[in-house]
Amino acid sequence: MSLPEAFTERLEKIVPHERYEAIVRTFDSPKNVTFRVNTLKSTTQELEAELKAAHIPYESIGWLEGVYRIAPEHKLALTQTDAFYGGRLYIQNLASMIAPLLLSPQPEETVLDLAAAPGGKTLMLAGMMQNTGWLSAVEPSRERFFRLCDNLKSQGVTNAHTYMTDGRSVGKKCPEMFDRILLDAPCSSEARFKTHDPKSMSFWSIHKVKETSKLQRRLLLSAYDALKPGGKLLYCTCSFSPEENESPLQHLLERHGEHLNTLPLTLPFDNIQKPLERWGKEVFDKRIQNGVRILPTDTIDGFFLCMLEKKTNIT
Protein backbone atom coordinates (compact mmCIF):
# COMPACT_ATOMS: atom_id res chain seq x y z
CA MET A 1 0.00 0.00 0.00
CA SER A 2 1.30 3.48 -0.74
CA LEU A 3 1.40 6.45 1.62
CA PRO A 4 -1.75 8.65 1.65
CA GLU A 5 -1.45 11.20 -1.15
CA ALA A 6 -2.55 14.09 1.06
CA PHE A 7 0.21 13.11 3.49
CA THR A 8 3.02 13.04 0.89
CA GLU A 9 1.85 16.34 -0.63
CA ARG A 10 2.21 17.96 2.78
CA LEU A 11 5.47 16.14 3.62
CA GLU A 12 7.06 17.52 0.47
CA LYS A 13 6.35 21.06 1.71
CA ILE A 14 7.68 20.31 5.22
CA VAL A 15 11.02 18.47 4.80
CA PRO A 16 14.10 19.80 2.93
CA HIS A 17 13.59 19.35 -0.82
CA GLU A 18 16.86 17.43 -1.36
CA ARG A 19 15.97 14.86 1.32
CA TYR A 20 12.34 14.23 0.36
CA GLU A 21 12.86 11.11 -1.83
CA ALA A 22 15.15 9.42 0.72
CA ILE A 23 12.67 10.21 3.52
CA VAL A 24 9.75 8.70 1.60
CA ARG A 25 11.78 5.49 1.04
CA THR A 26 12.27 5.06 4.82
CA PHE A 27 8.55 4.21 5.11
CA ASP A 28 8.98 1.17 2.83
CA SER A 29 11.46 -1.13 4.53
CA PRO A 30 11.57 -2.46 8.09
CA LYS A 31 13.86 -0.34 10.25
CA ASN A 32 16.91 -1.53 12.15
CA VAL A 33 15.91 -2.38 15.70
CA THR A 34 17.42 -0.36 18.55
CA PHE A 35 17.40 -1.25 22.25
CA ARG A 36 19.05 -0.10 25.45
CA VAL A 37 20.26 -1.55 28.71
CA ASN A 38 17.83 -1.15 31.61
CA THR A 39 20.17 0.47 34.14
CA LEU A 40 17.79 -0.43 36.98
CA LYS A 41 18.54 -4.12 36.42
CA SER A 42 21.84 -4.44 34.59
CA THR A 43 24.93 -2.65 33.30
CA THR A 44 26.37 -2.11 29.84
CA GLN A 45 29.11 -4.69 30.47
CA GLU A 46 26.68 -7.32 31.80
CA LEU A 47 24.23 -6.86 28.96
CA GLU A 48 26.96 -7.03 26.31
CA ALA A 49 28.19 -10.31 27.85
CA GLU A 50 24.62 -11.68 27.70
CA LEU A 51 24.19 -10.60 24.06
CA LYS A 52 27.48 -12.22 23.08
CA ALA A 53 26.55 -15.46 24.87
CA ALA A 54 23.22 -15.46 22.99
CA HIS A 55 25.02 -14.83 19.63
CA ILE A 56 23.08 -11.63 18.92
CA PRO A 57 25.06 -9.65 16.29
CA TYR A 58 24.66 -6.18 17.82
CA GLU A 59 26.38 -2.91 17.01
CA SER A 60 26.84 -0.15 19.62
CA ILE A 61 25.41 3.30 18.93
CA GLY A 62 28.66 5.20 19.43
CA TRP A 63 27.26 8.41 20.90
CA LEU A 64 24.90 6.76 23.38
CA GLU A 65 26.26 4.45 26.10
CA GLY A 66 24.32 1.22 26.54
CA VAL A 67 22.33 1.58 23.29
CA TYR A 68 22.56 -0.94 20.44
CA ARG A 69 21.32 -1.65 16.94
CA ILE A 70 20.54 -4.94 15.19
CA ALA A 71 19.20 -5.71 11.71
CA PRO A 72 15.42 -6.32 11.64
CA GLU A 73 15.86 -10.05 10.91
CA HIS A 74 17.53 -10.53 14.33
CA LYS A 75 14.65 -9.04 16.32
CA LEU A 76 12.95 -12.37 16.94
CA ALA A 77 16.13 -13.87 18.41
CA LEU A 78 16.57 -10.79 20.64
CA THR A 79 13.05 -11.21 22.02
CA GLN A 80 13.87 -14.82 22.92
CA THR A 81 16.86 -13.97 25.13
CA ASP A 82 16.85 -14.17 28.94
CA ALA A 83 17.90 -10.51 29.01
CA PHE A 84 14.68 -9.57 27.20
CA TYR A 85 12.44 -11.73 29.41
CA GLY A 86 14.22 -10.51 32.54
CA GLY A 87 13.67 -6.82 31.65
CA ARG A 88 17.40 -6.13 31.43
CA LEU A 89 17.02 -4.63 27.96
CA TYR A 90 14.24 -2.55 26.42
CA ILE A 91 13.48 -2.36 22.70
CA GLN A 92 12.79 1.25 21.73
CA ASN A 93 13.34 3.39 18.67
CA LEU A 94 16.32 5.71 19.00
CA ALA A 95 14.11 8.77 18.50
CA SER A 96 12.13 7.85 21.61
CA MET A 97 15.30 7.63 23.72
CA ILE A 98 16.27 11.18 22.82
CA ALA A 99 13.38 12.80 24.70
CA PRO A 100 14.35 11.51 28.20
CA LEU A 101 17.99 12.16 27.36
CA LEU A 102 17.31 15.83 26.58
CA LEU A 103 14.93 16.32 29.51
CA SER A 104 17.71 14.89 31.69
CA PRO A 105 15.86 14.34 35.00
CA GLN A 106 18.07 14.24 38.07
CA PRO A 107 17.81 11.95 41.10
CA GLU A 108 15.38 13.24 43.77
CA GLU A 109 13.55 15.56 41.37
CA THR A 110 9.78 15.75 40.87
CA VAL A 111 9.00 14.69 37.30
CA LEU A 112 5.76 14.33 35.32
CA ASP A 113 5.23 12.16 32.24
CA LEU A 114 1.91 13.56 31.04
CA ALA A 115 1.10 11.03 28.26
CA ALA A 116 2.93 7.97 29.44
CA ALA A 117 1.72 4.62 28.02
CA PRO A 118 3.10 2.16 27.16
CA GLY A 119 5.89 3.72 29.21
CA GLY A 120 9.09 3.45 27.14
CA LYS A 121 10.09 6.97 28.10
CA THR A 122 8.84 6.66 31.70
CA LEU A 123 11.17 3.67 32.15
CA MET A 124 14.12 5.64 30.89
CA LEU A 125 13.24 8.64 33.09
CA ALA A 126 13.07 6.32 36.13
CA GLY A 127 16.48 4.86 35.23
CA MET A 128 18.02 8.32 34.93
CA MET A 129 16.50 9.25 38.32
CA GLN A 130 17.95 5.99 39.73
CA ASN A 131 14.49 5.14 41.11
CA THR A 132 14.58 8.16 43.46
CA GLY A 133 12.42 11.29 43.71
CA TRP A 134 8.84 11.33 42.47
CA LEU A 135 7.85 10.32 38.95
CA SER A 136 4.15 10.79 38.05
CA ALA A 137 2.94 8.92 34.97
CA VAL A 138 -0.45 9.86 33.51
CA GLU A 139 -2.46 7.84 30.97
CA PRO A 140 -6.24 8.03 30.40
CA SER A 141 -6.73 4.96 28.19
CA ARG A 142 -7.61 2.03 30.48
CA GLU A 143 -6.02 -0.66 28.33
CA ARG A 144 -2.84 1.35 27.77
CA PHE A 145 -2.72 2.33 31.45
CA PHE A 146 -2.50 -1.32 32.50
CA ARG A 147 0.22 -1.96 29.91
CA LEU A 148 2.13 0.96 31.41
CA CYS A 149 1.78 -0.49 34.93
CA ASP A 150 2.94 -3.95 33.75
CA ASN A 151 5.96 -2.43 31.99
CA LEU A 152 6.99 -0.38 35.04
CA LYS A 153 6.74 -3.46 37.24
CA SER A 154 8.61 -5.85 34.96
CA GLN A 155 11.42 -3.34 34.39
CA GLY A 156 11.96 -2.73 38.13
CA VAL A 157 10.66 0.86 38.43
CA THR A 158 9.81 1.79 42.04
CA ASN A 159 9.64 5.62 42.01
CA ALA A 160 6.66 5.96 39.62
CA HIS A 161 3.14 6.90 40.68
CA THR A 162 0.57 6.06 38.01
CA TYR A 163 -2.69 7.91 37.37
CA MET A 164 -5.44 6.81 35.00
CA THR A 165 -6.67 10.31 34.21
CA ASP A 166 -6.89 12.94 31.49
CA GLY A 167 -3.69 14.98 31.23
CA ARG A 168 -5.77 18.09 30.55
CA SER A 169 -6.87 18.13 34.21
CA VAL A 170 -3.41 17.75 35.77
CA GLY A 171 -2.29 21.40 35.64
CA LYS A 172 -5.25 22.60 37.70
CA LYS A 173 -4.92 19.70 40.18
CA CYS A 174 -1.13 20.04 40.63
CA PRO A 175 -0.16 23.67 39.99
CA GLU A 176 3.58 24.40 39.83
CA MET A 177 4.48 21.00 41.25
CA PHE A 178 7.07 19.56 38.85
CA ASP A 179 10.76 20.27 38.16
CA ARG A 180 10.57 18.59 34.74
CA ILE A 181 7.70 17.57 32.52
CA LEU A 182 7.66 15.38 29.45
CA LEU A 183 4.72 15.85 27.11
CA ASP A 184 5.12 13.12 24.50
CA ALA A 185 1.79 14.14 23.08
CA PRO A 186 -0.86 11.88 21.53
CA CYS A 187 -0.48 12.57 17.80
CA SER A 188 -1.29 11.28 14.34
CA SER A 189 1.89 9.11 14.50
CA GLU A 190 2.82 9.99 10.92
CA ALA A 191 6.45 9.03 11.58
CA ARG A 192 5.30 5.47 12.35
CA PHE A 193 3.64 4.92 8.97
CA LYS A 194 4.79 1.72 7.24
CA THR A 195 3.74 0.94 3.70
CA HIS A 196 3.85 -2.81 4.51
CA ASP A 197 1.40 -2.23 7.42
CA PRO A 198 -1.75 -0.49 6.10
CA LYS A 199 -3.19 -0.34 9.65
CA SER A 200 -0.43 2.14 10.60
CA MET A 201 -1.99 4.68 8.21
CA SER A 202 -5.66 3.74 8.30
CA PHE A 203 -6.79 6.34 10.89
CA TRP A 204 -4.92 9.25 9.35
CA SER A 205 -6.71 12.25 7.82
CA ILE A 206 -6.15 15.99 7.82
CA HIS A 207 -9.29 16.26 9.94
CA LYS A 208 -7.69 13.92 12.52
CA VAL A 209 -4.50 16.01 12.51
CA LYS A 210 -6.53 19.15 13.25
CA GLU A 211 -8.53 17.43 16.01
CA THR A 212 -5.32 16.14 17.62
CA SER A 213 -3.83 19.62 17.44
CA LYS A 214 -6.66 20.92 19.68
CA LEU A 215 -5.95 18.21 22.28
CA GLN A 216 -2.21 18.97 22.15
CA ARG A 217 -2.88 22.67 22.81
CA ARG A 218 -4.88 21.85 25.92
CA LEU A 219 -2.29 19.35 27.17
CA LEU A 220 0.46 21.95 26.73
CA LEU A 221 -1.51 24.50 28.76
CA SER A 222 -2.00 21.88 31.48
CA ALA A 223 1.73 21.05 31.44
CA TYR A 224 2.53 24.76 31.71
CA ASP A 225 0.32 25.08 34.82
CA ALA A 226 1.93 22.01 36.43
CA LEU A 227 5.49 23.28 35.87
CA LYS A 228 7.44 24.92 38.71
CA PRO A 229 9.00 28.32 37.99
CA GLY A 230 12.49 27.49 36.75
CA GLY A 231 11.24 24.07 35.59
CA LYS A 232 11.70 22.50 32.14
CA LEU A 233 9.02 21.19 29.82
CA LEU A 234 9.88 19.04 26.80
CA TYR A 235 7.19 18.85 24.13
CA CYS A 236 7.52 16.15 21.48
CA THR A 237 5.54 14.19 18.90
CA CYS A 238 6.17 11.55 16.25
CA SER A 239 4.27 13.59 13.66
CA PHE A 240 5.53 15.78 10.80
CA SER A 241 2.46 18.01 10.74
CA PRO A 242 3.10 21.62 11.81
CA GLU A 243 -0.46 21.66 13.23
CA GLU A 244 0.80 19.16 15.83
CA ASN A 245 4.25 20.65 16.43
CA GLU A 246 4.86 24.35 15.90
CA SER A 247 1.16 25.34 16.17
CA PRO A 248 0.44 24.05 19.72
CA LEU A 249 3.68 25.72 20.87
CA GLN A 250 2.63 28.94 19.17
CA HIS A 251 -0.71 28.75 21.02
CA LEU A 252 1.12 28.30 24.36
CA LEU A 253 3.54 31.16 23.68
CA GLU A 254 0.67 33.48 22.71
CA ARG A 255 -0.90 32.84 26.13
CA HIS A 256 2.14 32.58 28.43
CA GLY A 257 5.08 33.66 26.27
CA GLU A 258 6.23 36.35 28.73
CA HIS A 259 6.89 33.60 31.30
CA LEU A 260 8.65 31.17 28.97
CA ASN A 261 11.96 30.73 27.21
CA THR A 262 12.88 28.00 24.77
CA LEU A 263 16.24 26.27 25.06
CA PRO A 264 18.41 25.28 22.07
CA LEU A 265 18.67 21.53 21.49
CA THR A 266 21.77 19.95 19.99
CA LEU A 267 21.91 16.41 18.64
CA PRO A 268 24.99 14.44 17.52
CA PHE A 269 23.79 13.63 13.99
CA ASP A 270 22.88 15.59 10.88
CA ASN A 271 19.51 14.13 9.84
CA ILE A 272 17.80 17.07 11.47
CA GLN A 273 16.01 20.22 10.42
CA LYS A 274 14.92 23.37 12.23
CA PRO A 275 11.22 23.80 13.05
CA LEU A 276 9.23 25.61 10.36
CA GLU A 277 9.10 29.41 10.44
CA ARG A 278 5.63 29.47 8.89
CA TRP A 279 2.88 27.14 7.66
CA GLY A 280 0.03 28.43 5.50
CA LYS A 281 -0.99 31.78 6.98
CA GLU A 282 0.54 31.04 10.37
CA VAL A 283 3.90 32.67 11.19
CA PHE A 284 5.52 31.06 14.21
CA ASP A 285 7.23 32.69 17.18
CA LYS A 286 11.01 32.81 16.57
CA ARG A 287 11.65 31.05 19.89
CA ILE A 288 10.24 27.82 18.39
CA GLN A 289 13.33 27.76 16.14
CA ASN A 290 15.24 26.40 19.17
CA GLY A 291 13.40 23.09 18.73
CA VAL A 292 14.44 20.35 16.33
CA ARG A 293 12.83 18.09 13.73
CA ILE A 294 14.51 14.68 13.43
CA LEU A 295 14.34 13.35 9.88
CA PRO A 296 13.84 9.58 9.55
CA THR A 297 16.54 7.15 8.37
CA ASP A 298 16.75 3.35 8.26
CA THR A 299 17.34 3.39 12.04
CA ILE A 300 15.61 6.42 13.54
CA ASP A 301 11.98 7.53 13.28
CA GLY A 302 10.97 11.10 12.50
CA PHE A 303 10.40 13.18 15.63
CA PHE A 304 9.78 16.76 16.78
CA LEU A 305 11.15 18.17 20.05
CA CYS A 306 11.08 21.58 21.71
CA MET A 307 12.30 22.41 25.24
CA LEU A 308 10.64 25.20 27.22
CA GLU A 309 11.74 26.72 30.51
CA LYS A 310 9.43 28.61 32.86
CA LYS A 311 10.96 31.84 34.08
CA THR A 312 11.50 32.15 37.82
CA ASN A 313 10.34 35.77 38.22
CA ILE A 314 6.61 35.14 37.71
CA THR A 315 4.50 37.55 39.77
Ligand SMILES: C[S@@+](CC[C@H](N)C(=O)[O-])C[C@H]1O[C@@H](n2cnc3c(N)ncnc32)[C@H](O)[C@@H]1O
Ligand atom coordinates in the same frame (compact mmCIF):
# COMPACT_ATOMS: atom_id res chain seq x y z
C1 LIG B 1 2.77 9.11 21.96
S1 LIG B 1 1.90 8.15 23.07
C2 LIG B 1 2.96 8.10 24.46
C3 LIG B 1 4.09 7.12 24.35
C4 LIG B 1 4.88 7.02 25.62
N1 LIG B 1 5.37 8.32 26.08
C5 LIG B 1 6.06 6.07 25.50
O1 LIG B 1 7.18 6.51 25.27
O2 LIG B 1 5.84 4.85 25.63
C6 LIG B 1 0.66 9.24 23.62
C7 LIG B 1 -0.20 8.71 24.74
O3 LIG B 1 -1.10 9.76 25.14
C8 LIG B 1 -2.27 9.17 25.57
N2 LIG B 1 -3.34 10.20 25.62
C9 LIG B 1 -4.40 10.39 24.79
N3 LIG B 1 -5.17 11.39 25.25
C10 LIG B 1 -4.59 11.85 26.38
C11 LIG B 1 -4.92 12.84 27.33
N4 LIG B 1 -6.04 13.59 27.18
N5 LIG B 1 -4.14 13.01 28.40
C12 LIG B 1 -3.01 12.28 28.57
N6 LIG B 1 -2.63 11.31 27.70
C13 LIG B 1 -3.42 11.10 26.63
C14 LIG B 1 -2.51 8.07 24.53
O4 LIG B 1 -3.44 7.12 25.00
C15 LIG B 1 -1.09 7.53 24.36
O5 LIG B 1 -0.87 6.45 25.24
